[in-house]
Amino acid sequence: MNCEQIALEELHVERFQLKEVLKILLHSIIFQRALGECRLRDVDSELFDISYVRCDSRLVEARVEEHAEAFSSAIERGARVSLAFFERRARQAAFGLFRSEERVVWERWTIPLVVVPNFAQLHRHMGGAQMPPGAHGAGRSTEADSQDEESRRRQASLEAVLRRRIEFILTVASGRREHIPPADGLGGEALWFEISTDADSWSGLDLLKQLLSSPPQLGSG
Template sequence: MNCEVCQLKELEVEHFEICEVLRCILHTVLFHRTLGLVRPKDVDLELFDITYVQCGDMEVERKIDEKIDQFIDRVEKHPNKKNQICLSFYEVKNKQATWFTNKVERLHWEQWYINLNVAQHAKGHSETVAEARSARRTALEASLRDVLFQIIRFVNDKKDHVPPIPNLEGVSFPYEITISRYLKPSIKLLSYVLPSLSSSDSAFGMDMFKRMLQTGHPTMLS
């Protein structure tokens, strides 16, 4: 089965930024894989000048928050290591049953790798430290926008692999979220990396992103 993989741009974050960054990315991807009618909910980030959209489903929010808590726990136990979250969409296939079991197989058709480098930065209240933190926060905000643009480009460009809508309950395709140590991606995983953007491209991208939020997510199936 053809599984499309999107290796998202690596982000360097501080511990207190993990939750907002992961919520923004995970909810944005899931919003683009919603099924049927949903009640989109705009969410303004507290740390960054960015607004993203959630599906408005309590179960999706619960599952995402649960995985983020697990990710933070892993970071605290293994500091100074890069970690990643993989959001995978799959189909469920029933394999040939035996006398005692009815085997179910998950066939992944799309995977999103979110790579975070949780860094420790100097603390203090000097003017130099404050300027460094401000510059780092500005750079992270720009990188997070790049990731959102990368998601939009991927869902617009990659459509042929999306399976027929399953006859299942829920607001999205079946999915799972896993946590692992960040490994250097292979050439195949790097096949879809967001190109660097000029200042004019970034401005155009922000306009495109705002229009997308106003008009709804793009059509998934051709």
């Protein structure tokens, strides 16, 4: 089976936005590939003025939350987050004595992320505006207002980009369906997707946790 490859455009996010951005995009994609019976749930973002749809499943929500939390803590500069959907197939071993299961990936989404400095932190790092003695009160107010305005502008810009990404996901998911396997090969109540990243800056502890919590590597199909 050929694996369909879909890549989103690169996203530039501040660290405090990373977890919520991942949750929005991962849930939006997973819901579009939740074959068979799946209840939906409309969700308002905790950080952005955005509503999106996710599977009404504790198992799915727990897995997305787990990975979004881990990645948001471990990704330092940038990474590509991969969301792979797989089909379970029975495989007969040598001499027909044993049967095992293989996972065949039929679709993979890539989410490239770049972590950018927080505007307020960047401003402090660069030294900010030097105020003359006796002018600290008015100066601080003006400087804070400027920082708040820039933060709001950046937040609104990212919201607009996320809306376009969600629209792209809906369009692509509905337009590419010929490669989707039958729903009965997805394992019933078990998960039919895996989330991973190629982040170049995992700490040793984060990497160990990731390896221990991940099943064996999926086949490439």
